[in-house]
Amino acid sequence: MEHTLVLNASYEPVNIVHWKRALTLLFQGKVEVLAEYDREIRSISFTIRMPSVLRLLKYVRMRKRFRHVKFSRANIYARDLHTCQYCGTRCSSEDLTFDHVIPVVKGGSKTWDNIVTCCFKCNHRKGGRTPDEAGMHLIRRPKEPAWVPTMLHITIGIRAAPDAWRDFLYWNVELDSDT
Secondary structure, eight states: OOEEEEEOTTSOEEEEEEHHHHHHHHHTTOEEEEEEEEEEEEOSSOEEEEEEEEEESSOOOOOOOOSSOOOBHHHHHHHTTTBOTTTOOBOOGGGEEEEESSOGGGTOOSSTTTEEEEEHHHHHHHTTSOHHHHTOOOSSOOOOOSSOOSOOOOOOOSSSOOGGGTTTOOOOOBOOTTO
16 A cells, blocks of 8 residues: 545545655654554664554645535435434434435435435335325425535545545445436
8 A cells, every 4th residue: 555544633534645745744744643554664764654544733724625515315414413304303324314305206306405314214104205295394494505514525546445544534425316
């Protein structure tokens, strides 16, 4: 492995750099090492383990690259605060699903304005009906969030991220039109 994950001072992913750039940042005193590979880099005067994850010591403001929030399951849950929009129960991601306010079979679309976070019990109760038909009421009407996720989208040009990176990366898969 020749790549190093660089995190902002707030532990958010910023970039992936070559190990040589990682050592430059380390020797300049700009970062701290959070994880290392087993591989060592040797010179005449010292030996150092290759850094896997670095954290910047000073916070770097990132430019807002996104004009809108990516439509994804994780962002729907974040918008709705992991709370069922019918009964108000706060749940973990594993105990949530999302619900089409206007079902797809009745012309509803997969958009920010038609999808809400829902617990399994309420989703089953509502079925393929509208909230009015099911006698249910939304806590909040769905809409596209105005906030921009702080998560930085990094395209990893390697087959799999190293295990040491997994604690620091937030995996967010964009919903496709068939889901």
